[in-house]
Amino acid sequence: MVTIREAVAADLPAMGRILEEMTAEYAVFLPDVFMTGADLTPTPADNPDHIRFVAELDGMVVGFAFGMVQPQPPYPVFRPRTIALLQELGVFSAYRNRGIGTLLIERFTEWGRERGAEAMQLNVYAAAPRAVAFYERHGFEPLGIRMTKPLA
Numbered sequence: 001m002v003t004i005r006e007a008v009a010a011d012l013p014a015m016g017r018i019l020e021e022m023t024a025e026y027a028v029f030l031p032d033v034f035m036t037g038a039d040l041t042p043t044p045a046d047n048p049d050h051i052r053f054v055a056e057l058d059g060m061v062v063g064f065a066f067g068m069v070q071p072q073p074p075y076p077v078f079r080p081r082t083i084a085l086l087q088e089l090g091v092f093s094a095y096r097n098r099g100i101g102t103l104l105i106e107r108f109t110e111w112g113r114e115r116g117a118e119a120m121q122l123n124v125y126a127a128a129p130r131a132v133a134f135y136e137r138h139g140f141e142p143l144g145i146r147m148t149k150p151l152a
Contacts, residue, residue, distance in 0.1 A: 002100055004107040007045075007052035007064065013052065014061035016041030018090040025093075025152070029127045032150065042066070053107050055091065055100045063091035065104040067122075069115040084112025086122040105138050 007015065019042070027034035045052045049070065055063035067086040072078050086108055091100045112120055121143065124131050 001057075002054055002098075002103055003056045003060075004103050005056065007054045009065075011052075011054045011061050012041050015064045015090075018061075018064060018092055019031060019088070022090045025123065026128065030125065051108070053104055053111075053113055055104055057095065057100075059151075062095040063100045063104055064121075065089040065108045067108060067112075067114055069117050070138070081118045082116050084108065084115070084117035084120040086120060089122075100139065101134060 022037050023034050027036050042052070045066065047068070048067070050068040053064060053065040054061045059088070064125070065086060066088050067084060069082060069084050072081045072083055074080075089104055089108075090103060091104075109120060120140075122135065122140065123146070124135055126132065
């Protein structure tokens with residue numbers, strides 16, 4: 001049975017290994033953006049508006065989600081509101097398609113609601129159609145398009 005709980009310091013190395021695996025996958029289709037070999041072990045969340053959750057199966061961390069609650073950026077045309085920003089979600093490839101990502105999103109959504117968030121946002125790479133489809137299945141829809149252009 002998968003358990004979703006708040007991450008502790010001992011979970012950070014496993015979270016780093018999941019990030020390394022994800023980065024290696026992204027580097028295949030976005031080699032100009034992602035590099036491999038960096039130490040990706042996250043630092044502890046020391047702000048009450050930030051959270052890190054892990055998915056644990058049989059005593060092993062197999063997935064994580066982290067993010068924060070923040071005010072909508074203060075642009076004159078935006079209505080003031082609070083956003084739950086899902087900064088990263090990852091599951092070891094060997095444990096995908098078992099509902100673990102769904103459990104992590106559900107827990108993060110609940111956490112955001114508890115803190116007064118009116119909406120949840122995230123960024124996802126267009127070059128990752130499986131990730132885009134995953135988030136769409138969970139009710140996310142495009143809000144804007146971030147574009148890039150190489151200059152060198």
